[in-house]
Amino acid sequence: MPMYSRSPPTDPQVIDRWDGGVGWIAHPEEGGRRASHAVRGNDGVWLFDPIDAPGVDDLIADLGDVAGVAVLSSYHARDAGAFARRHDVSVRVPGWVNRVDDRIDAPITRIEGSVAGFELRELRPLRAWREAVAYREADGTLYVPDFLTTLPTFTVDGERIAMNVLNRLAPPRGTFEGLSPDRILFGHGGGVFEDATAALSASLANARRRFPRALLANGVAGLRAMVGAIG
Numbered sequence: 001m002p003m004y005s006r007s008p009p010t011d012p013q014v015i016d017r018w019d020g021g022v023g024w025i026a027h028p029e030e031g032g033r034r035a036s037h038a039v040r041g042n043d044g045v046w047l048f049d050p051i052d053a054p055g056v057d058d059l060i061a062d063l064g065d066v067a068g069v070a071v072l073s074s075y076h077a078r079d080a081g082a083f084a085r086r087h088d089v090s091v092r093v094p095g096w097v098n099r100v101d102d103r104i105d106a107p108i109t110r111i112e113g114s115v116a117g118f119e120l121r122e123l124r125p126l127r128a129w130r131e132a133v134a135y136r137e138a139d140g141t142l143y144v145p146d147f148l149t150t151l152p153t154f155t156v157d158g159e160r161i162a163m164n165v166l167n168r169l170a171p172p173r174g175t176f177e178g179l180s181p182d183r184i185l186f187g188h189g190g191g192v193f194e195d196a197t198a199a200l201s202a203s204l205a206n207a208r209r210r211f212p213r214a215l216l217a218n219g220v221a222g223l224r225a226m227v228g229a230i231g
Contacts, residue, residue, distance in 0.1 A: 012053035041116035073145035077103035140182030161203040
């Protein structure tokens with residue numbers, strides 16, 4: 001199983017469907033299970049870190065007209081440019097997110113603070129890895145592009161939400177302080193829709209304690225995931 005497929009997608013998997021949005025995994029066969037989301041905002045539908053795939057336009061159209069595209073991680077330029085050109089909108093990128101400008105073939109608008117009603121919080125795990133955690137208190141939706149995931153490549157000891165092995169040594173609890181999500185969406189893997197706040201709290205609280213087990217079980221796979229993303 002490849003960590004990231006570079007071939008055209010043929011049969012995307014629909015995930016994370018709720019009243020305010022929907023998600024899809026363009027390549028469900030890949031280990032990295034890159035997820036994209038369309039969420040309703042006050043001004044229309046916003047696409048978060050989207051990857052193009054057959055049938056996705058119809059999935060989005062069911063929610064309404066596209067108001068914009070947002071790229072919220074240094075490694076999630078993906079197909080943002082194609083979607084922006086198709087819907088004649090710009091791509092919004094948080095001011096601190098680097099690496100994406102040359103990879104997006106569409107007008108880019110740098111933003112601070114919020115997008116689509118989501119508060120943006122800065123997260124910089126590494127110098128070349130920057131992302132924006134997006135939280136909308138109005139409906140309890142949290143989106144984490146890269147740092148957290150539900151992929152079995154990273155989870156251990158029955159945890160529902162995990163992080164890369166090395167990041168467990170210094171979990172960024174402050175970034176998530178005060179958040180009480182009803183649902184958590186991820187840029188990799190399916191979301192958490194039951195007891196989301198408890199799952200998030202447990203992941204952050206136990207990350208360091210579970211480091212030895214995670215290193216033994218997932219260290220090599222986690223390294224493959226990082227190398228695959230860079231490639």
